[in-house]
Amino acid sequence: xxxxxxxxxxxxxxxxxxxxxxxxxxxxxxxxxxxxxxxxxxxxxxxxxxxxxxxxxxxxxxxxxxxxxxxxxxxxxxxxxxxxxxxxxxxxxxxxxxxxxxxxxxxxxxxxxxxxxxxxxxxxxxxxxxxxxxxxxxxxxxxxxxxxxxxxxxxxxxxxxxxxxxxxxxxxxxxxxxxxxxxxxxxxxxxxxxxxxxxxxxxxxxxxxxxxxxxxxxxxxxxxxxxxxxxxxxxxxxxxxxxxxxxxxxxxxxxxxxxxxxxxxxxxxxxxxxxxxxxxxxxxxxxxxxxxxxxxxxxxxxxxxxxxxxxxxxxxxxxxxxxxxxxxxxxxxxxxxxxxxxxxxxxxxxxxxxxxxxxxxxxxxxxxxxxxxxxxxxxxxxxxxxxxxxxxxxxxxxxxxxxxxxxxxxxxxxxxxxxxxxxxxxxxxxxxxxxxxxxxxxxxxxxxxxxxxxxxxxxxxxxxxxxxxxxxxxxxxxxxxxxxxxxxxxxxxxxxxxxxxxxxxxxxxxxxxxxxxxxxxxxxxxxxxxxxxxxxxxxxxxxxxxxxxxxxxxxxxxxxxxxxxxxxxxxxxxxxxxxxxxxxxxxxxxxxxxxxxxxxxxxxxxxxxxxxxxxxxxxxxxxxxxxxxxxxxxxxxxxxxxxxxxxxxxxxxxxxxxxxxxxxxxxxxxxxxxxxxxxxxxxxxxxxxxxxxxxxxxxxxxxxxxxxxxxxxxxxxxxxxxxxxxxxxxxxxxxxxxxxxxxxxxxxxxxxxxxxxxxxxxxxxxxxxxxxxxxxxxxxxxxxxxxxxxxxxxxxxxxxxxxxxxxxxxxxxxxxxxxxxxxxxxxxxxxx
Numbered sequence: 007x008x009x010x011x012x013x014x015x016x017x018x019x020x021x022x023x024x025x026x027x028x029x030x031x032x033x034x035x036x037x038x039x040x041x042x043x044x045x046x047x048x049x050x051x052x053x054x055x056x057x058x059x060x061x062x063x064x065x066x067x068x069x070x071x072x073x074x075x076x077x078x079x080x081x082x083x084x085x086x087x088x089x090x091x092x093x094x095x096x097x098x099x100x101x102x103x104x105x106x107x108x109x110x111x112x113x114x115x116x117x118x119x120x121x122x123x124x125x126x127x128x129x130x131x132x133x134x135x136x137x138x139x140x141x142x143x144x145x146x147x148x149x150x151x152x153x154x155x156x157x158x159x160x161x162x163x164x165x166x167x168x169x170x171x172x173x174x175x176x177x178x179x180x181x182x183x184x185x186x187x188x189x190x191x192x193x194x195x196x197x198x199x200x201x202x203x204x205x206x207x208x209x210x211x212x213x214x215x216x217x218x219x220x221x222x223x224x225x226x227x228x229x230x231x232x233x234x235x236x237x238x239x240x241x242x243x244x245x246x247x248x249x250x251x252x253x254x255x256x257x258x259x260x261x262x263x264x265x266x267x268x269x270x271x272x273x274x275x276x277x278x279x280x281x282x283x284x285x286x287x288x289x290x291x292x293x294x295x296x297x298x299x300x301x302x303x304x305x306x307x308x309x310x311x312x313x314x315x316x317x318x319x320x321x322x323x324x325x326x327x328x329x330x331x332x333x334x335x336x337x338x339x340x341x342x343x344x345x346x347x348x349x350x351x352x353x354x355x356x357x358x359x360x361x362x363x364x365x366x367x368x369x370x371x372x373x374x375x376x377x378x379x380x381x382x383x384x385x386x387x388x389x390x391x392x393x394x395x396x397x398x399x400x401x402x403x404x405x406x407x408x409x410x411x412x413x414x415x416x417x418x419x420x421x422x423x424x425x426x427x428x429x430x431x432x433x434x435x436x437x438x439x440x441x442x443x444x445x446x447x448x449x450x451x452x453x454x455x456x457x458x459x460x461x462x463x464x465x466x467x468x469x470x471x472x473x474x475x476x477x478x479x480x481x482x483x484x485x486x487x488x489x490x491x492x493x494x495x496x497x498x499x500x501x502x503x504x505x506x507x508x509x510x511x512x513x514x515x516x517x518x519x520x521x522x523x524x525x526x527x528x529x530x531x532x533x534x535x536x537x538x539x540x541x542x543x544x545x546x547x548x549x550x551x552x553x554x555x556x557x558x559x560x561x562x563x564x565x566x567x568x569x570x571x572x573x574x575x576x577x578x579x580x581x582x583x584x585x586x587x588x589x590x591x592x593x594x595x596x597x598x599x600x601x602x603x604x605x606x607x608x609x610x611x612x613x614x615x616x617x618x619x620x621x622x623x624x625x626x627x628x629x630x631x632x633x634x635x636x637x638x639x640x641x642x643x644x645x646x647x648x649x650x651x652x653x654x655x656x657x658x659x660x661x662x663x664x665x666x667x668x669x670x671x672x673x674x675x676x677x678x679x680x681x682x683x684x685x686x687x688x689x690x691x692x693x694x695x696x697x698x699x700x701x702x703x704x705x706x707x708x709x710x711x712x713x714x715x716x717x718x719x720x721x722x723x724x725x726x727x728x729x730x731x732x733x734x735x736x737x738x739x740x741x742x743x744x745x746x747x748x749x750x751x752x753x754x755x756x757x758x759x760x761x762x763x764x765x766x767x768x769x770x771x772x773x774x775x776x777x778x779x780x781x782x783x784x785x786x787x788x789x790x791x792x793x794x795x796x797x798x799x800x801x802x803x804x805x806x807x808x809x810x811x812x813x814x815x816x817x818x819x820x821x822x823x824x825x826x827x828x829x830x831x832x833x834x835x836x837x838x
Contacts, residue, residue, distance in 0.1 A: 024062045026087055028053050028072065031097035034233035034264065035339060040074045040096065055342070061087070072096060076114055108206055112178075112215055112408075113447040113457040113511060119521045121562030121574040123209040123617060123632040123688065125149065129202060129230070134741070134793060136247065136807045136831045137199040138254055138277065139329075144194060144225065147207055148704030149688045151723040155763075155822040157252075157282050157325040158358035158383075159192030164209055165634065166684040166710045167222025168721040168761075171582060175216070176227040177349050178445075179392050179412040182219045183437050184465035184503035184533075184586040185496065188642065188676065189761050190820070194225070196353040196388040198275040198331035200245055200258050203230045209688075210634060211580025211611045214525035214560045217461060217507050218583045221611045221636075231347065232262050232269035232337050239264040244836040251809075251829035252326065253280040260333075269337040278328040283321050284824035285815035290785035292768040296815060296824040298322050299373040302364055302425075304380050309478045313376045313425065322823060324359035324382075343398040351390040358383040362766065362822025363422070366596070370772065376425055384419030384434070407446040414439040420495070422659075428476040431492040431659060438466045453515035457525075458508075465503040467586050469496035491541055493592055493658060499536030499548075501586045506530050523562040530555045531583040535590050535604075542657055543592060543601060550604045552589070556581040570621040574632075580611040588642060588676050592658070598760060599656060599663040600644065603675040610639045627693025638682040641712075644759045647673045674760075682719055684710040695731075703729035720761035723819045724750035724784060740794040750819060752783035763820045787816035805833040 028037045036057025043050040044064060053059045064070055064084045072080040077096040087094060108117060108124055117124060125147050137143045141160020145152040153161040153168070164172050169191045174181035176197055186193070209223040216224050241262040248255055260273035284296060300313035301323035316323055334350040363381040367373065392412040398405065416437040423430040445459040473490035476483055509527035516522050533552040537545060560578040567573075584606040593600050617632035647654065647665050654665045654673060663673050686708035694700050705727040710719030725748035732741035755762045757777040767781045774780035793807035813828040 024060060024088070024092070025058050026061055026092040026094060028057045028059070028094045028096060030077075030233075031095040032231065032233060033337065033345075034235050034269070035345075037074060037077070037096060040072055040077075043071050043073075044068055045071070112445045112459070113455060113513075115455070115513065118566065118572060119513065119515070119523075119564060121521075121523060121564050121576045121617075122212070123149070123574075123615070123634075125207045125209075126204055128204045129200075132199050132202055132205075133805070133833075133835070134739075134795070134807075136249070136793070136805070136809070136833065138249065138256070138279070139195040140197045140199045140202070140205075140227070141195050143199050143202065143205055146728065147205070148690050148702075148728065149209060149706050150207065151706075151726060151819065153190050153721075153818060153820045155190050155363075156192070156359060156361040156383075157279065157322070157823055158195070158327040158329075158355065159190070160194050161190040161192065162194055162225060163721055163723055164207070164222035164225075165636065165686060166708045166719060166722045170219055170585065170587070171221040173212075173216050173220040173224045174227070175224060176351070176390070177229055177392065178394065178408070178410045178443065179390065179414070179441065180216065180219075180463065181414075183414070183416060183439055184467050184501070185435060185437060186219070186585065187587040187591065188644065192358070192383075192386070193388075195329070196331075196386065197227050197229070197351070198258070198273075198277075198329075198333075198353070200256075200275055201229050201273050201331060201333045203228045209632070210576065210615055211558070211578045211613050211636070212560075214509055214527040214558050214578070215511065217463075217527065217529050218505060218531065218556075218581060218608075221580045221582055221609075221638075229333055229335070229349070229351070230260075230271055230273070231335055232271035233264060234266060234269045234337065234339060235264035236266050237264070238266070242838045245833070247831055247833040249829055249831040251826040252282045254278065254831070267339070271333070271335045271337075273331075273333040275331045276328070277330075278326075280326040281321050281323050282325040282823070283827050285810055285813045285827035286320055287813045288815045290768070290787070290815070292782070292785070295768040296817065298365065300376060302376060302379050304423075307483050309476070309481050309483055310379070311425075313374050315374075320827070322361060324364050325361050325823060327356045327358045329353065329355040343400070345396040347394045347396070349390065349392040349394065351388070353386070353388045355386045357421075358386065360420075362763070363595075365822070370769075378422060379425045379427075380421060380423040380430060382421055384421060385417070387415070387417040389413075389415040401448075403448060404446050405448045407444065410441075410443040410445075412439070412441045414441075423476075424660075427660070428478070428487075429473055429490060429660075430476060431473045432471060433492065433495045434470045435495065436468045440464045455513045457511035457513075460509075461505070461507045463505045465586075467496060467501045467503070469494045469498055469501075471495065471498070491539070493542040494539070495591060495593055496586055497535040497537045497590045499538040501533070501535035501590060503585055504532045505583070519566045521564040523564075524560065526557065526559045528555070528557050529581070529583075533584070533586065533589065535586060537590075545602060545604065547604065550589070552584070552604070552606075554583045554608050556583070556608060556610070570625065572619040572621075574615075574617040574619075576613070576615040578613050578615075580613070581608050582611075582642075583608045584642065584676075594658050594661070594663075596760060596765060597661075598646075598672040598674055599658055600674045600676070601647075601656070603677060606642060606676055607640055607678050609641045609678070612637045612639070623694060627691075627695075629689075629691040631687060631689045633687040635685045636683060638684070640678045640680070641682050642676050643679045644674050644761070645677045645679075646758070647675060679712065680714040682710065682712040682714075684708065684719060684722070698733055698735050699731070700734070701729075701731045703727065717758070718754050718756045720756040720759045721820065722754070722756075724748045724754075724786075737797050738794070739796075741792070743791040743793075744788070745791075746788040747784070747786060747816070747819065749786040750784040752778050752781050755781075755783060761820065763822060766817065766820070766822050784819050785816070787814055789814055789816070801837050803835045805835070807831045807833075 040053040170186040245258040256277040258275035263270040297319040303314040336348040366377040369375040419434040441463040471492040471494040473492040475488040507529040511525040513523040613636040615634040619630040690704035692702040791809040795805040
């Protein structure tokens with residue numbers, strides 16, 4: 007009788023009680039404390055610790071709303087939920103643009119509570135733009151321009167800041183290391199674009215959260231993460247693409263294992279790029295600009311004593327390379343309130359030719375007088391091993407905490423040889439990076455959040471150099487005949503860089519219409535370096551030790567007078583402490599030699615920013631603007647050394663450099679100057695036009711100048727913009743894209759520091775002695791692209807994209823390689 011009664015009670019409860027479970031769409035974990043309600047809010051409920059809630063009070067056709075502070079609001083009819091096996095998945099995405107949750111500030115918050123300018127690009131959008139590298143991903147984001155010295159690279163520019171003034175982060179681990187240089191970097195490409203779940207960008211000084219280097223902003227790559235499942239699933243995906251402009255072939259395969267107690271995601275991507283073809287339509291009027299008349303054929307063990315005539319001058323010889331990327335992630339929920347993630351990433355490449363150096367001439371009037379027979383980067387390798395522990399103790403002093411440990415190993419090298427010489431020089435660098443981050447948050451009261459944390463980051467740098475004399479047999483490199491000494495790029499006795507910091511971040515809703523945020527950070531850096539070989543250069547002190555400290559702060563305010571208007575204001579400060587590259591680098595470029603300066607001090611940035619967003623169509627469409635002004639104090643600048651008596655004379659790779667011969671060979675060093683400014687704005691819009699139509703667009707303007715010397719700052723791009731219109735239905739997606747860059751006059755270039763690469767712009771007067779009379783500057787350009795994607799089935803889709811339809815020839819500002827010409831790319835996506 008007892009068992010019959012229990013069976014009756016169980017059956018009765020299942021008939022009259024309808025339990026549903028709410029899951030996190032990203033991790034597969036259940037979500038506690040999700041509020042559910044109907045439109046009139048006369049019926050409601052809250053999910054329990056198992057993510058379950060009873061919806062028996064709701065009628066079959068009634069719409070149920072799901073709300074949680076960390077997720078986008080979701081709604082569905084009760085009947086639909088029942089058809090989906092009584093499960094609901096909440097994500098961070100929403101049609102209402104203000105509901106997107108971003109985590110680039112470490113403590114998650116919705117954009118309607120964030121004052122800083124933020125941009126996010128997700129995996130689906132990355133697939134749409136047919137990004138051959140992650141540099142292409144960044145170039146599609148409003149407010150970012152990308153410079154390229156060679157095709158195997160890409161140096162993002164944010165608000166006139168570039169390279170070591172922009173912080174790169176991947177999965178919570180900073181990628182910037184002690185040899186990130188001033189000028190142009192290619193490290194941004196070492197994350198395969200198809201492994202990205204999303205990329206988030208915060209513009210402006212964000213040193214409070216991320217420390218040194220974040221003067222222009224932070225670029226945060228988030229790679230894909232597996233999720234658990236009660237159903238024990240195995241998911242696989244394949245991706246393949248071919249592009250005509252450089253015969254690109256990219257293939258990627260991934261497999262995801264989902265189990266109740268653990269999950270795994272494995273992905274391998276390989277891309278092969280042949281030589282890049284530039285556009286043939288020269289609307290700018292410079293018929294020979296950028297053409298490759300002669301090239302070096304000293305590749306794959308071949309030896310050619312003289313440059314080779316290029317049969318097609320629109321093909322940029324020595325731009326091809328290949329790259330392989332591997333991602334392995336494990337996700338293990340150790341308990342209800344504790345998650346463990348293990349993140350392993352490896353990226354390697356072939357040799358990457360430095361195209362701009364391979365086109366340098368000894369005599370500008372003779373296109374066959376190439377300077378370098380060989381100039382290439384050796385395989386660029388990046389290894390990351392990072393365990394991350396997330397805890398939810400739900401204590402008064404900590405609601406959530408994340409500990410991120412990381413080890414990174416970075417290898418890069420530079421190999422070069424001049425025409426007319428058998429001496430090949432090698433410079434090799436290896437950086438070992440050990441870091442630990444702790445980031446914690448606690449809600450003090452309703453709509454009041456406190457974040458705090460610490461960071462310790464240690465870089466160990468080894469720099470090696472040597473020279474080999476080639477042995478040539480029948481125009482083949484048969485080995486080496488001898489050795490010779492070569493000046494190392496960085497201190498050959500080793501160097502190290504230690505950074506440690508503490509920070510506090512506070513965010514409070516003052517009212518339903520306004521939010522105030524603030525933060526402060528204390529950072530200390532310690533640098534040590536030692537030179538042993540003084541064959542080529544002698545310093546006042548062969549051993550150096552530098553200590554720097556900085557306190558940075560930020561204050562942000564968000565005001566929402568009505569539901570469809572939002573105004574933002576930010577005051578922030580940032581700093582960048584000199585690293586090994588700033589203090590200890592020795593290198594030659596364009597007949598100018600940069601030498602160490604051990605007396606460098608940190609540079610500081612003070613920024614003010616205002617912005618607004620106006621929403622339409624139930625917050626599904628918005629227009630916005632951000633205007634900023636940044637003051638740089640004690641900024642670091644590459645300056646020629648003054649003439650001295652007696653003259654300072656240095657030998658580097660067989661060339662003599664002297665301080666009394668400034669017209670031909672200059673000697674430079676990084677120095678601290680006084681003040682400069684960068685100002686500008688970004689106008690943008692995005693959202694739905696109609697049921698199946700959406701659009702996005704932006705225009706960015708930047709200006710920078712020095713106060714102390716009244717000259718243009720380096721890395722300031724011209725006015726640029728990007729506009730998209732897209733159509734989507736169940737089977738088909740299509741769109742059109744328009745990009746443009748305005749002209750940048752030669753008067754607006756910085757011709758002294760060398761970063762703007764004025765010599766890569768068209769020549770208007772070959773006989774002129776002054777650069778501002780000799781070169782034109784950066785011509786304007788416009789391109790148009792179209793794409794379409796069709797879902798053949800639930801699991802297979804195909805995509806075609808035609809870029810640069812009119813085959814325009816152009817170069818991105820400060821780039822040493824011309825942009826791709828007309829390009830047709832075909833892609834296949836398969837999911838199983």
